[in-house]
Amino acid sequence: MTFPVVGMVGGGQLARMTHEAGIPLGIRFKLLSDTPQDSAAQVVGDVVVGDHRDPETLRAFARGCDVLTFDHEHVPTALLRELEAEGIPVRPGPDALVHAQDKGVMRARLDELGIPSPRHRIVAGPADAAAFAAETGGFPVVLKTVRGGYDGKGVWVVRSAGDEAAHEPFRAGVPVLAEEKVDFRRELAANVVRSPHGQAVAYPVVESIQVNGVCDTVLAPAPGLPEAEAVRAQELALTIARELGVVGHLAVELFETRDGRVLVNELAMRPHNSGHWTQDGAVTSQFANHVRAVLDLPLGDPRPRARWTVMANVLGGDYPDMYAAYLHCMARDPQLKIHMYGKDVKPGRKVGHVNVYGDDLPDLRERAAHAAGYLRGTIDE
Amino acid sequence: MTFPVVGMVGGGQLARMTHEAGIPLGIRFKLLSDTPQDSAAQVVGDVVVGDHRDPETLRAFARGCDVLTFDHEHVPTALLRELEAEGIPVRPGPDALVHAQDKGVMRARLDELGIPSPRHRIVAGPADAAAFAAETGGFPVVLKTVRGGYDGKGVWVVRSAGDEAAHEPFRAGVPVLAEEKVDFRRELAANVVRSPHGQAVAYPVVESIQVNGVCDTVLAPAPGLPEAEAVRAQELALTIARELGVVGHLAVELFETRDGRVLVNELAMRPHNSGHWTQDGAVTSQFANHVRAVLDLPLGDPRPRARWTVMANVLGGDYPDMYAAYLHCMARDPQLKIHMYGKDVKPGRKVGHVNVYGDDLPDLRERAAHAAGYLRGTIDE
Incomplete structure (x- = not known):
């Protein structure tokens, strides 16, 4: 085996610092970046500029790599399953990664494993969130869209039944998870x-x-x-x-x-x-x-x-x-x-x-x- | 001032590791490399492939940089003086770098500074080298071409007056420095x-x-x-x-x-x-x-x-x-x-x-x- 090609999807700072750490290993590092100006794209030698949500772009990129990994969690799970089925090593694999992509899936799986989480439930709307609050000791409760959040985005703290914030999470059209606000x-x-x-x-x-x-x-x-x-x-x-x-x-x-x-x-x-x-x-x-x-x-x-x-x-x-x-x-x-x-x-x-x-x-x-x-x-x- | 561009001449491992070390500083790193396969060229984002001995190639490269530095000592001193005269910061500058490029210049300068070196003299041919040996306690002596050596290349140990090695250094057409072989x-x-x-x-x-x-x-x-x-x-x-x-x-x-x-x-x-x-x-x-x-x-x-x-x-x-x-x-x-x-x-x-x-x-x-x-x-x- 010669030195392998690690392909990383996403041009953010995590990819930038992963490239930095890969240089001493003598591996080849290949990047799929949204733009040539992205953090990692500035410093990596082998950059493909393209959209990681586009199946053909991602497939073509992956075919040039010995293993595919990620700077973020935004590649659709179904697309990663296809790549895996085609024999491209995806690490972490889609069956693992889905737990970092979808907070609903994550909570359900941790419950099965007996791993302690804040009390939680998928809620259908503001009234259901209020019901969840009543079941778990009252407001405040935390509402999260199950997908798409990071750094406080996609997360709302609802302080009372009349709180305007209770409506926000439901506008994104993805399931909403209610969690107790842990003290x-x-x-x-x-x-x-x-x-x-x-x-x-x-x-x-x-x-x-x-x-x-x-x-x-x-x-x-x-x-x-x-x-x-x-x-x-x-x-x-x-x-x-x-x-x-x-x-x-x-x-x-x-x-x-x-x-x-x-x-x-x-x-x-x-x-x-x-x-x-x-x-x-x-x-x-x-x-x-x-x-x-x-x-x-x-x-x-x-x-x-x-x-x-x-x-x-x-x-x-x-x-x-x-x-x-x-x-x-x-x-x-x-x-x-x-x-x-x-x-x-x-x-x-x-x-x-x-x-x-x-x-x-x-x-x-x-x-x-x-x-x-x-x-x-x-x-x- | 925005983040500056450091231009490095030469695509060897020193440039590769300098790039690695520069990534955390957020600077821009630009490389002039002989080939796209050179050690550093594999991992740097901004690579110009070209000959560092060609004045126009080097000048064009340097104009895109805030400061010019080096992976090796092979850029002609005169060329660096021209770039400096044009206002491009060259670091180390040619007046310093010449001491790493030319062992004759280096020895003369260290002598002036009273810095201890092995006994040495520029010699004109094998007979002169033998005379140097006689003056300094006999063979073996070390002969070095004043330019172009590295990792043992450009260095010969002459063990006797009849040693074939005494002829080799003079074939390159550059001045030859004789040095005592230090015990x-x-x-x-x-x-x-x-x-x-x-x-x-x-x-x-x-x-x-x-x-x-x-x-x-x-x-x-x-x-x-x-x-x-x-x-x-x-x-x-x-x-x-x-x-x-x-x-x-x-x-x-x-x-x-x-x-x-x-x-x-x-x-x-x-x-x-x-x-x-x-x-x-x-x-x-x-x-x-x-x-x-x-x-x-x-x-x-x-x-x-x-x-x-x-x-x-x-x-x-x-x-x-x-x-x-x-x-x-x-x-x-x-x-x-x-x-x-x-x-x-x-x-x-x-x-x-x-x-x-x-x-x-x-x-x-x-x-x-x-x-x-x-x-x-x-x-x-």
Whole structure:
């Protein structure tokens, strides 16, 4: 066998960083991107520009690859089943990926497996959502379209029976899932990677701090998490990966409740924002292990290289020229690891992240927050 | 200022790894490569295929870049002076780079600076080389063409007055430098990076173990090197960088003599094989710092992340399918960091390297040597 071609569908930052991680392996990396300006398309050598929802475009792209994997969950399941039937390895496969594409399917399957989730039910309309609220202890409840959401999009918190937000989710014409609004202490994420031959590795469980529904900071490992609870969360993620037949990276977003339970919030079957810290903080990054998994190569060591690693997302602000901010950020902190995505700055858009690692968690949090804020333009000293 | 375009001349593995290191910075990376199959051309998005010795090709390429830098030393000095005169930032500049291109110029300049070198003299022919030998304690002497050598090429060891090798160097039609053959204890390398505004960082001094004139293994830091001697070697490299006006990465290859002196062997003004360990072993890699330097950004922390890092080069052997060897190598050592260059396997050709880091130097050396040997095909278990 010669060096294989990994085809990745989607030109976002996850593909960009997967390419970066694949370069040392000597593999060929091929990208299907919506536009030549997409984050990954700027840095990848072999780019096909085309629409991943078009069967012929996707089929032609896939035929040039030894294995197909994904930057996002937006390729229709039926289309992936066709490609698999034609003999193209799709990793993760459609039967696994559907659980990251459809929250209704995901909840039903986790229930079967006895994996704890927030209480939930598919609801038919605002009145049914109110009935769900009454059954589960009252408002607020969370409504989610089963497909198409990310970063707080496709999710509504309904605070009362008369809340206007109760009507919004039903306008998209896809089923709507109602979930109890969990009174959580914090959000955690358990990241694991699994190979076709069944090997799996678990990264340390992290704390994910959200601001306005978007991940702001990740602390690795989650501070103060008892070892037994961390292991339980890792086992839960490994169980999901095995039972759903996931190949590649699986992120399990979790709520840690005030009464000490852990409930599954969301699944993602690709490298994930909660795993970006691994680029500088782990022996093997989530991106490198995703590539190894989809190629069915032995996985790399997921252990941390430092006591603590802190990741902070860089969001777009009012100030468009982030490069000008490099001088101050780099001079202030020579250990700062900047990861920018090549995206135009728009307010609130994720355009990069920073990692710092070391022994002093408060110091690391200050440095990560400072760099992210300075790049965004909300801190000017 | 928007994100700048760094143009790199030469499509070898150094450009490949510089691109990899530049991706997180969000910069644009543009490559001038001899062929579309070159190591870097396989993985870079923006590639111009053309001859770097052709003035019009180079000029057109350079005009699309904010700064020009190099994977190799083969662009004629005069041509770089023209580009500089046209206002294109060339880093390192021609007045610095000539010292890495021409060993005669380099030796003369180091003499002026009082930097210790092996005794040396430009010689006119085999008889003159014999006279040089007589002046400096007899044969063997080393003859080098002042331009065009690398990895043992362009270097001849002449063992006696009648040695056939004494005639070879004079056939190339370029000046020939005679040097005493230093009775060294080992070879060291001092790697530093310098910015246009004068900031500089020094990596730990490493030991470089050569086999048949080609770097085989690098130990970082150099075991048993007294702190004072290490600092002297770093200061020597920083002095050379400053006095020659180097911008970017400078590798100073050194002989450590049996009587405890350090002599300069060669200079390279680009990321260097003796610095590959920094990819996994230092806070900031030589490649990332080279990019930061040529853009005049503050430099990253050069300190090591582990007690020891060992790099072993992977040379081509008789066995062409290195990818097949991944299964065993990765399963045997989940901490192994493989860096392959996408090059066809030819016996003796550098096609990749591996890094391992940790606390136990003998264990790391065994693991690096095993992986390099297994990939090459000289170890089969």
